[in-house]
Amino acid sequence: MRILILGGGIGGLCTAIALRKQGFEVDVLEQSSDLHSSVHGVGIIQPMNALRALEVIGCVEECLAVGYSTQAWGKMLDADGNVIRQIPGARIPGSDLPPMNGITRPKLHEILTEKTLAAGAAIHYGTTIRQIRQDSSGVEVVPVPATRYGRDEPSRDRGGLVDGEIDGSSEHYDIVVGADGTYSMVRDYVKGPGVEPTYNGQASFRVNVPRQIPGQMEIDGIILQYTPRGMAGFVPLGPDLAYMFFGKEWDRSVRPAPDELADVLRAALEGYGGLTAAVRDNYLTDSRAIVFRPLDWLIAPPPWHRGRVVLIGDAAHAFLPHLGQGAAQAIEDGIVLAECLATYDDLEAAFGRYVDRRYERCRLVIQACVDISLWERGELEDFDNVAVTQQIIETLVQPI
Numbered sequence: 001m002r003i004l005i006l007g008g009g010i011g012g013l014c015t016a017i018a019l020r021k022q023g024f025e026v027d028v029l030e031q032s033s034d035l036h037s038s039v040h041g042v043g044i045i046q047p048m049n050a051l052r053a054l055e056v057i058g059c060v061e062e063c064l065a066v067g068y069s070t071q072a073w074g075k076m077l078d079a080d081g082n083v084i085r086q087i088p089g090a091r092i093p094g095s096d097l098p099p100m101n102g103i104t105r106p107k108l109h110e111i112l113t114e115k116t117l118a119a120g121a122a123i124h125y126g127t128t129i130r131q132i133r134q135d136s137s138g139v140e141v142v143p144v145p146a147t148r149y150g151r152d153e154p155s156r157d158r159g160g161l162v163d164g165e166i167d168g169s170s171e172h173y174d175i176v177v178g179a180d181g182t183y184s185m186v187r188d189y190v191k192g193p194g195v196e197p198t199y200n201g202q203a204s205f206r207v208n209v210p211r212q213i214p215g216q217m218e219i220d221g222i223i224l225q226y227t228p229r230g231m232a233g234f235v236p237l238g239p240d241l242a243y244m245f246f247g248k249e250w251d252r253s254v255r256p257a258p259d260e261l262a263d264v265l266r267a268a269l270e271g272y273g274g275l276t277a278a279v280r281d282n283y284l285t286d287s288r289a290i291v292f293r294p295l296d297w298l299i300a301p302p303p304w305h306r307g308r309v310v311l312i313g314d315a316a317h318a319f320l321p322h323l324g325q326g327a328a329q330a331i332e333d334g335i336v337l338a339e340c341l342a343t344y345d346d347l348e349a350a351f352g353r354y355v356d357r358r359y360e361r362c363r364l365v366i367q368a369c370v371d372i373s374l375w376e377r378g379e380l381e382d383f384d385n386v387a388v389t390q391q392i393i394e395t396l397v398q399p400i
């Protein structure tokens with residue numbers, strides 16, 4: 001079968017590798033002009049289940065080699081910087097994989113891109129589709145040059161996908177995979193209007209910092225530091241590098257000017273001691289180094305396909321970052337989808353089995369992330385975020 005993947009993010013690239021391993025022919029269309037322009041320079045948490053999935057598609061060794069593997073998930077500090085809880089995390093049973101690896105997004109994208117090309121898939125940058133038509137024999141699409149939008153902005157506008165009309169030079173595929181992220185236009189085509197992301201009332205700031213900050217504890221796992229003003233966190237990314245995230249309640253209509261981000265973040269971190277205070281006072285000078293993003297979540301109700309067009313990754317389920325699981329689940333999607341397509345001749349059966357294996361797992365984690373974000377904003381009393389995190393981790397190490 002010839003398969004088109006729309007979107008060359010983490011999910012799209014991993015799905016391409018998984019499909020190639022099952023012998024399918026794969027083209028990836030990515031709206032960004034090259035591999036680096038679609039990703040921010042900050043880091044990403046690769047939990048144990050992401051590492052297991054990356055092992056299946058032959059990418060884990062490279063990630064572990066350039067990232068920072070931890071011995072435990074991490075710990076939680078009070079506002080002054082004292083350790084108050086340990087979060088042990090878990091390992092995949094019967095495996096040597098660590099509980100977590102931190103890696104920069106550009107390095108991860110380089111690894112996945114190289115593996116995608118080596119697996120024999122083609123990646124076409126600066127390209128999208130505008131028209132689509134499908135029948136029992138396949139899907140016709142018209143590839144067109146993409147207009148470049150911001151990395152975290154909706155791409156769907158702008159007309160979205162025109163259904164049923166083909167007036168350009170078209171390409172024929174057996175299946176189209178929508179891997180076009182949270183603001184997916186393929187989702188509109190599959191699910192119709194109305195399946196929209198929900199804003200959770202928080203925004204995230206991210207910035208790279210040294211892994212060892214003078215006079216502070218070493219960042220050797222995920223370190224969370226909570227106050228009612230927001231949740232600060234630290235993730236090791238390499239021997240010398242880590243990144244800090246800060247999630248806080250935020251009015252979505254307010255978009256800080258790019259050159260004000262350092263001032264806004266420093267002010268938001270008032271009242272913290274310890275590690276967060278050390279970063280606030282010494283490392284937040286360059287606004288251009290800070291990535292700001294309001295946080296949306298979504299889980300599309302099944303089915304995740306319409307005829308021969310199917311959704312994976314954030315296009316089907318956009319996670320809040322609170323458990324570091326969005327990309328992990330996108331990678332798992334790709335592997336399960338490829339397995340189902342290789343197992344069933346009938347596409348309805350393959351897509352049905354795919355969503356059966358994926359929906360409940362994603363729903364569970366998304367609900368936990370929403371609960372943690374509510375607790376952070378003081379809306380869930382007697383909620384134990386550490387216990388919930390550990391419980392979800394122990395669920396996710398089980399086979400899919």
Ligand SMILES: Cc1cc2nc3c(=O)[nH]c(=O)nc-3n(C[C@H](O)[C@H](O)[C@H](O)COP(=O)(O)OP(=O)(O)OC[C@H]3O[C@@H](n4cnc5c(N)ncnc54)[C@H](O)[C@@H]3O)c2cc1C
Nearest residue numbers: 007009010011031045128180181313314321324326327328
């Ligand atoms: C603040 C924050 C922190 C996070 N931290 C973590 C973490 O630590 N660990 C983790 O596992 N996950 C994390 N995530 C989630 C993770 O980044 C996403 O779940 C993951 O990137 C989803 O991958 P994807 O390929 O489905 O979508 P995306 O990464 O959004 O990729 C979609 C791709 O499709 C392209 N595209 C979009 N529209 C079109 C179009 N019309 N035509 C062609 N191409 C198109 C885009 O340019 C993009 O390259 C975090 C998310 C946020 C917001």
